[in-house]
Amino acid sequence: KPHAVTARTVIPRGVINMLALLGWNPGTEQEIFSMQELIDNFSLERVSKSGARFQPDKAKWFNAQYMHHKSDAELAALYQPILREHGIEVSDELAGRAAGIMKERATFITDLWDLTSFFFVAPTQYDEKQAKKYWKGDNPAMLRELREVLAGIDDFSLENTERIVHGWIEQKGYSLGQVMNTLRLALVGAGKGPGMYDVTSFIGKEETLRRIDNLLRNLKPGE
Structure with a gap:
């Protein structure tokens, strides 16, 4: 997928690092250098x-490496303008948290919207392939049961929700993959995204239940 490379798209330090290595070889396998390391190691010889x-492709790699090493706070400052362009007004903490969860899958800051939009916007359509695979058979009834389990959880933290839901799955003898992918369809609308408990803890209990209800109400199960 082509990218329009702009000052907002790239990480300046990554560009400097890449340019330094275009015509200079440090004599080692090291490729990522801080500014001070470049100064200390550079020689005309x-x-x-x-x-x-x-x-x-190497330029993209450098940009990705520098982005992956940025803190959530640093990512928030870069990501907030993109969120605002999409009509999303959230705290820096939430912007950075979303970016931090998905940064390892991004090459440019501008990749983050496609990677994280479901944190901020509920699905209104459902991926046809995923729906055909998971929205059929016993899965709708299983999702209704899961909704009741989730509704009964007071501490909706990632760790606690995972513990309770996995205990319920084991008790019922359900397939973990079927449960998680059906839940992913409800919360994300497609077969993408991080672990489901990253999503549930981010969007919260009320929004999790609302998105499940939307799927149950709006999408007819397949045969």
Whole structure:
């Protein structure tokens, strides 16, 4: 997928790191350098005499590495303008938390909206392939049962919800994959995203139940 490379898209330190290595070789396998490390290690003797060759894929790799190492607070500052463009007004804490959960899958800051939009916007459509695979048979009834389990949880933290739901799945003898993928369809609308308890703890109990109700009400199960 092509990207329009802009000042907002790239991490400046990643660009500096990449440019430094275009015509200079440190003599080691190290590729990620802090600014001070570049200053300390640079020498004219290791500058290549041949022409430097720009590699777009390597540039993307550098950008991804620098983004993956940013803190949630740093990511929030970069991601908030994109969220506001989509009409999302949230705290820096929530913006950074969403970005932090999914940053390992992103190359550019602008990738984050596609990767995290479901944290902020409930699905209004459901992926046809996922629905055909999971919204059939016993799964709708199983999701109704799961809704009741979730409704009875007071501490909706990731760890506590996971403990209670997994205990219920084991007790009922259900397939973990069937339960989680059916829940993913309800909460995300597609077969993507992080672990489901990352999603439930982020959107909270009320929104989790509302999204389950939306699926139960709006999508007819398959045969």
